[in-house]
Amino acid sequence: MPSFLWRLWSGLVLILLPSTLAADKESSLLQDWHDVWLFRFFLNVLGYATIIIPGYFLIGYFKRINYLETGRGICYPVIKACVFGSESKTGLLDDVSIAPRNDADSGSSARQAFKLVFCAAGLQTSYLTWGVLQERVMTRSYGASNPEEEGERFKDSQFLVFMNRILALTVSGLWCLLFKQPRHGAPMYKYSFASLSNVLSSWCQYEALKYISFPTQVLAKASKVIPVMLMSKIVSHKSYEYWEYLTAALISLGVSMFLLTSTTGKHPSTVTTFSGVVILVGYIVFDSFTSNWQDNLFKCKMSSVQMMFGVNLFSCLFTVGSLLEQGAFFDSLAFMTRHSEFAFHAVLLSVCSACGQLFIFYTIAQFGAAIFTIIMTLRQAIAILLSCFLYGHAVTMVGGFGMVVVFLALFLRVYARIRMKAGRRAPQPQVQKV
16 A cells, blocks of 8 residues: 555656656655665565575475485585585584694693784774774765865665675685585575574664764673573573673663763764664664574584685675665665775775684684683773774763773673683592592
8 A cells, every 4th residue: 555655646746747856856755765774674674585585485395396316417416505405414523623722732821822912913903993994984974075075975784784795705715615624514595594684783783873873882782691681581581690680780780871971962863862772672683693593503513614604605695686676786886986985995894894703713712702702892892992082972971980880790791601610610529439
């Protein structure tokens, strides 16, 4: 019914008004609709659906005809890898010798210290640069020769997601070719679930910067442990330690102090603020699904780089398909040709994202998740300070104290988790038999 009314209204406009005026009016209305983030979100989802739905029926068809037994020809290996995968589910790591992380065998203290500094510097450089460029691209204009000119803003978050994914796909593909990987067993189509949620969470991350400040976004991402705990408590009836409730309460207090005392000069509208909150909630939901689905996929014993390649492969397929269907792909390329500064920023943004993922894998492999969490928590704090310095975000004294509370709570969580794991690994005293 709404589409019928839209066509009827458009026809009446064309009849009652001169053709040129009517075309301008309709184009203006369509542009106004395209400026609504929810409308763009549904357009993107419809674009992904044009790829997902045919793929769903194709997978069902190949399984129904038992293609694994009856298929043949040059397409058979591709279809088998995409739909069925390897039949072997265990022992997939036998092809690659993967030594466990062992502090005693990892070399001298100086060598370990150098590795730690290298990992920390790589993570901080990659993601701090990525954060600065992300805010620059989404909140500032290009092409203004002087401060009085308004310039032109880039609006298509999906194209930035595509740029990030195509470079990450290239880097992970080269890594898989140059370095020996475990034998792959999972059907390729299973990556599409994590890929779809990853694309949507990345889109929400970029889009949110149109409605909220970067420090607010970083704090919201840092506090996503709260909804995760609530969901686990309701759905899985999971119990938590007292220190987990304490740190969650401190994070809630710190975020509330920051949000309730922040100045609203840049985003005075409550509707705009509400839109930013809704988009951030979408980011947290999609990002949580991505990590949980990837945890299930890792049961097939694949490497992290193989996971990176599979997810980014489908992400590129989804985003480029949707961009072409909307006609936004070539519009974005035209924007890049008009503004060479934007082209440089977009490419550098993608390089930082891809390199950051590799540093994540290497840091966790060398030092474990706890050290990685500490480094990334420090990165979030530095990113807020850097954003306030470069882009002039005003933070009140109470808001600054709220940020300190949030990051102290995050460090307290890491410290308590390390102590708890150390207590569990403590060797039991052996009783000598007489």
